[in-house]
Amino acid sequence: MNTLPNRKDAERSQAIVRLTLGGVAAIYVLATAALSPVPSEGESFAILIGGFMLVAVALYASIVKWPGHYPARRIFGMVHDYAGISMTMILGGEAMLPVFGTLLWVTVGNGMRFGTRYLAIATTFAITALCTIAYLTPYWREQPQVVATLLITTMVVPAYAHMLLRQTRGAYEKVDEANFARSRFLAQASHDLRQPIHAISLFTACLRDARLGSEARRMVDNIDKSLHSVSQLFRSILDSYTLDNGQVEARAASTPIRTLLEAVAAQNAEVARWAGVTLRVRAGRQRVHADPALLTTMVQNLVSNAIKYGPDRPVLIGTRMRRGLLSVEVHDQGRGISATHLPHVFEEFYRVRQVRDKDIEGVGLGLSIVRRIGALMGVSVSIRSRPGRGTVVTIDGLPVDRGPVHTPALATAPPTAPLTGLRILLIEDDHNVLQATATLLRKWGCRVDTATTIPTADVDYDLVISDYDLNTDHSGADCIAYMRQLSGRKVPALLMTGHNVKQVEAALDDAGIPVLSKPVRPAELRAVLAALRAQLVLPA
Template identity: 30%
Template sequence: MQLLKSWRDRLKGWQPVLPPPAGLALWLAGAALALLAAVVFAPPAVPDHPGPDVQRVTEAWFEVPGRVPERVRLPDTWAYRGVDHATPGRYRFTFELDGMPGEALALIFTRLSTWHQIHVNGELADGRAQGPGEANPGVPVPALVSVPPSLLRPGLNEVTVDVRYTTRAGLSDVEIGPMSTLRQTHQRRLISSVALPQALNLGAAGLAVFLLLIWRQRRKDLTLGSFGALMLLGSVRNYTYFMDTALVPARASDWFFYTAQVWSAVLLGVFAQAYARQRWPRYTRLLVAAAVVLPVVGAWAAAYEALQAVRIYTYPLLLLSCLPVLWLTGRAAWMRGGRAAAALAIGVACMLAAVLHDYAMQTANWLPITESYLLPYVMPLSLGAFSMALLQRMVRAMSEVEVLNVHLERRVAERTAEMERANAAKTRFLASASHDLRQPLVTIGLLVGMVKDSSVSPPPQVRKLLDRLDEAVGAMEGLLTGLLDLSQLESGSVTPHRAPVRVSDLFDAIEVHEQPAAAMKGLRLRLRPTALVVESDPVMLDRIVRNLVGNAVKYTREGGVLVAARRRGDRVRIEVYDTGIGIAPEHQEAIFQEFVQLNNPQRERSRGMGLGLAIVQRSAAMLGHPVGLRSQPGQGSCFWIELPLVPEAVPAPAAPQPVPRLRGRCVVIVEDDPAVREALNARMELWQAQVDVFESVAALRRWLDGPRARRPDLLVSDYRLPDGDGLQVIAAVRERFGALPAVIITGDTAPAELARMTAAGVRVLHKPFRAEALLDALQA
């Protein structure tokens, strides 16, 4: 009762109008079922009246060696009368003509052996013996035989038909009439019995190839792969049924048909398990054994012309092996309840019924000779129905993916806009906070440097405090400088200026800078001499290699650091080796990120802030120089950067002449912050410069317009001023005195402002800075 109730509920929810292609799939499966039922259960058709010019022969004399001639009704099936199909047979019948016809007569056979000879009045009218290129030798097929008028005579004419068969044996009824009348009848029969199944299976084969191409991109989808292979194999087999010629000998062709039947049953079982999402190990092993063993047995039987006997025993076993397919597909249709699943279950049932019909007709000889194969019709319809359902599922999935992509793109756009707004807010905050932080740091750094450089030596305790203060200021300056470098690289305000760079000059500058730090740790820093010349931005390359060497010195406790340049074809690789602690493989990518330090959990300021390698990677990416790392924990590391080689020799630069500090030079300073202004003034006076200090653009303009204005040798101006900016200061002074060297000091990190200063082409000194950096900028 519960089962009936569930079926009743399902029938209540059934929709009579089905949307394509699922509805079309179900309709095709139903059409296949209706076709099968019509052919199997329809009563024998009563021959219609042949017409005034056409005669139908329904009786003939049958002769077989060793048997008495007997009169038989046509169509005649030998199996019904116990005649061996391998025995040659002869049919004799007569027809009458009122007079000599004006055109050739035609004999139409619904079924006639491909091996036959037809004599009319003792003369050969048509004959075909066994040929090496025949695809289906000795099987009954539709035939049209032309009889020329020369073989005919008025009155009674006798026809003898000699036939030989390999499997099914017999003869259909015969229609005799004018060729112009019966040719069209024969062509219509060929279309329905040959051209139509060939077209159906050719289309199914194309659809199967399309499914297999899809499966090639999704190898894990066993349902799609096994179904495509089953459909392709069955379509090729069915199409070959109706071929007149073959590219292989008859025995090989016969073996192919047998093997195709075996593999079709195996693929059907594999597909049913994958579709039902159930795996039966014993059933799978049985299918694999059948796929391997039965084709071998078939090859042996074909060689000894015993394949028909093998078919009689193996085909029932294959049919039994397909019974689990009915259970699996039916259960899947019941559990899923979809139209596609129902179409598949109906289609599989139709195919198995068609296989049973074809077995009864071909192998068991239970059906009359006039029967046609059903599998070439039912299989493409049934499998095509389910393949259309599969395509519908794929189209639906693609539509869902498109919708998801639209939603994803919208969410990405929203998140991108949010990130851009957050990044802009961060940039504005950092620009403001950085400027406010840098101002006091400049003052502290300049004042500490003045105290340390003063002629009066402070007490040891004060000297120690000054050293600690100088170290703290240096750490803060390093952090802000690193943040500024990253900000410049991100904003795109840095424009590389490529030029030939002598690697030896680069190594000399780095050795001067890093050798004291290495000596303090007891390390040996070696920079191997080289004459190579590379192409890069000299300033950016110096910063990159200096960061790499500085990191190597920081993280090496004993041993040393080696810096070398190696030529690799038209490239040069600068490598920095150390004998430090090494870096584990899982951390080698992370160290190039900002603020990442693997062995500094206490965040010691003396070991940096974790910005050096991030600056290295971004600077190298901007220059197009590959950067890499080789390292093993406990054995040290090797950082490298690869640069293009400059083959031409570059003359060595002239040795720089020593420049005195600022004695006797006139320097104009424009700075709005009182503390920084006083510190700069004090530092310039300590360097014995003559200084004119102003707090705004307006104060500077009053001085320029007054009588005490004098031409300065150097101009130092803050960028952000209460009533203008440093570029306006430079323009005003140059307008009054002409071109002169100028330096802008700034704490701004806003990309737009940095780009504006870079475009102006003036020397920029970023806050905070040490006294040495200020002196280098002024002397440059």
């Protein structure tokens, strides 16, 4: 690590400084030359400054067109800077002494932006330039004390900057080590915590389908509500962490907006029922060019907030066209937010505190995550609210995809289709998750064969469900590929994972295999299975 923040735009920043300082120096030089009794000096300075600025503009254009780390271009930029400064101080003599400040700025600036190696090179160039100026200028030859002072300053200031860079680099390395250790811990904790939450969710769904009395059903509801709260909090913390570490990248795709919003509504149906909320979707048939997973996360957080803060009232998820772009709006009829709180609601961990809100769960990350994801996707998020009347949060600026319509089979499959008789091969190395998933699938009428790793023989099945991380030499993707090869057909498959879904999808490189993030809601699992079953009867 040679640079302080190791920024990708370091060369561009230095080029902007070059143009700025060049412009300021040009004003001073030309003003000084205009007061000179020798007219030819003004002409010489004008030619020198014009040539310097022309090359500076060309360098900036080169950096904009070909960004990145090019050592030769950096060295050329330094040579150009010191040559321009030297010529100016040689031509102007005593009157150009203030230009030394520019030389010192350029020296330290190259080191702070490009690292200690470039700081040493820049210092060498600066000392060489001062010696050349002193040798070629009569005034400087007559002022050895001034030359010595400038040389000492040119060596001492970069040396001090070098010391600061080393200390700062050491601090950054420690921070990087701590971040790496934290990343590893959170990655492992993420997977390990998702597994039991996922298993509890599935076991709870099994209990819900059993013949329970009213009291027992109420207890199951309470377990499910608490589990949902833990799951939401867990996902919010992980979303915030991945955004903090730059691990999220937007990958736009053509996405039917109605399908996406209806899927979010379906995933929140049970939570809405607990809160006495009726979820309604009013969306057009447009398709947006946006990252479907990130957009789903944004809408999910908004709908979760609307349910949380507007119980026993309807919530509307709708779309609207504005100036050729699509907006997604989430309306609730809850208690609303006062004007005092509105400017702060997108801040991390900020919660609107009002009377009798101690039972409202959460840590104040939802809207912060929504805005940060929106910035990543290039869309804006706004909020308006009236106390006692409700709140509207809007995602603005989604580009509409006007290409040929293609709706994936998974999007059109009926989520309530029966699963009776569906033969499933379930591969999962966690015993509790394996037992919970198999029990639930059998309650839905499926015939289930289980395995903890790649089966050694072919079995009779319609589709494969596998965990991605099997703690073996093979992943769930390897299992699916092997079973497809063994059966000689492209069997429908589903992956579940406790890791980052986007990373798994990138490693999988097969858009036909859906990937669900643990903990998976039973309704979501059933909807995807219904869609996969629909594929089995689609015409070839």
